[in-house]
Amino acid sequence: MxxxxxxxxxxxxxxxxxxxxxxxxxxxxxxxxxxxxxxxxxxxxxxxxxxxxxxxxxxxxxxxxxxxxxxxxxxxxxxxxxxxxxxxxxxxxxxxxxxxxxxxxxxxxxxxxxxxxxxxxxxxxxxxxxxxxxxxxxxxxxxxxxxxxxxxxxxxxRQLLSGGVLEAMVDSRLGVVLSMLHESPEHDWTLDSMAELAHLSRSAFALRFVQVVGIPPLTYLTHWRMAVARNLLAQGQAVKAVASQVGYGNATAFARAFQRASGQSPSAWQMEHLSQP
CATH class of the missing domain: 2.60.120.10 (Jelly Rolls)
Known part of the structure; x- marks a missing residue:
């Protein structure tokens, strides 16, 4: 566990x-x-x-x-x-x-x-x-x-939940990577930097991550960044400020990624959620 x-x-x-x-x-x-x-x-x-x-x-x-x-x-x-x-x-x-x-x-x-x-x-x-x-x-x-x-x-x-991400959390190589991704989504992460953190070769790390977690490491990183972004937007932070806090160099690149993930632009998503009672 x-x-x-x-x-x-x-x-x-x-x-x-x-x-x-x-x-x-x-x-x-x-x-x-x-x-x-x-x-x-x-x-x-x-x-x-x-x-x-x-x-x-x-x-x-x-x-x-x-x-x-x-x-x-x-x-x-x-x-x-x-x-x-x-x-x-x-x-x-x-x-x-x-x-x-x-x-x-x-x-x-x-x-x-x-x-x-x-x-x-x-x-x-x-x-x-x-x-x-x-x-x-x-x-x-x-x-x-x-x-x-x-x-x-x-x-x-009660050990009633299962899934690769739980296994990855206790994995000696992958656990440290997940922890760092969660703590520092703004970092300029690459497959190479993740592999280095896990003390594995690039190919070995990518293969192990997919086998255990079920999705590629960069895909997981994007999912996590979008979760962080939604939380920050719900607090009312500006889109440009949110973009830098989740690892995007400019608001345009962030907006494209957010649109793909959420089906809405960051500003539209924020407006909708801030208007909720």
Whole structure:
């Protein structure tokens, strides 16, 4: 298992969470781009049983108390079983950043009766939703984000997550490279400089990185830089300033890379996200 310092890198950019439903459910359709929902979701069940349906997959029955995590935008349907439906809370999740996006499965179900660390935050969420005291929505969104962090901790502690990036983190050669990429995205990284850091030849390093992580090292670097850039843009920093902080010599080159990765220009992405409540 990676050490604590490396595990912290998994959650350096924790996705934000926003509640969009709380109450009794009979039927709910989510994740459809036609409906405008293009984010991951987290569902917390406090009572009853629901059925998760996705195209091409057998229906999945989930009993309360549970947390159902779908960290990517996947079209799915939730239907409460029985005449009384289920009591639950639903939240959207902002885009995952590497390396976390490379290890979380499309669907995760956690039984809260066997997970003491998650029980109290979920109880607090439903208490806030029921009381609806001043500032309850802000409190709920922050508790949802905390719940997500605790959920990832649980998955790591129980060794329920797998993926090449986790193996790379404990690899004696690749781990130091990943750590430095994460800490210094602004550095003028090349395949040669990464290989030198790993004490491997250029070809041996490139091959080992792809075999373990699953993508080329420069591709991984770009994914990480874009995650850092989104975080900085969401803070309101100027595009030119962000470009230099993620290793691009000028704003034009950065804008092209960001457009390819996100489907929007940096300024358009920033405007959209800063306008969100």
């Amino acid at each position: 990676p050490n604590a310092s490396l595990l912290n890198q998994l959650l350096r950019f924790t996705p934000t969470a926003r509640m969009f439903f709380s109450g009794n459910l009979c039927t709910l359709t989510q994740g459809s781009e036609a409906d405008g929902l293009k984010q991951g979701t987290m569902h917390l069940l406090s009572r009853g049983e629901l059925q998760l349906t996705r195209k091409g997959f057998a229906p999945l029955n989930v009993r309360a108390p549970s947390v159902l995590l779908l960290p990517r935008a996947l079209e799915h349907w939730l239907q409460g079983s029985g005449p009384q439906g289920v009591d639950l809370m639903c939240a959207t999740l902002s885009e995952l950043a590497p390396p976390l996006d490379m290890i979380l499965p499309d669907v995760t179900v956690i039984d809260l009766t066997a997970t003491s660390s998650l029980q109290r935050p979920v109880e607090l969420l439903f208490e806030e939703a029921e009381a609806r005291a001043f500032g309850y929505r802000a409190a709920i969104d922050r508790l949802l984000q905390y719940t997500f962090v605790v959920l990832v901790r649980h998955l790591i502690d």
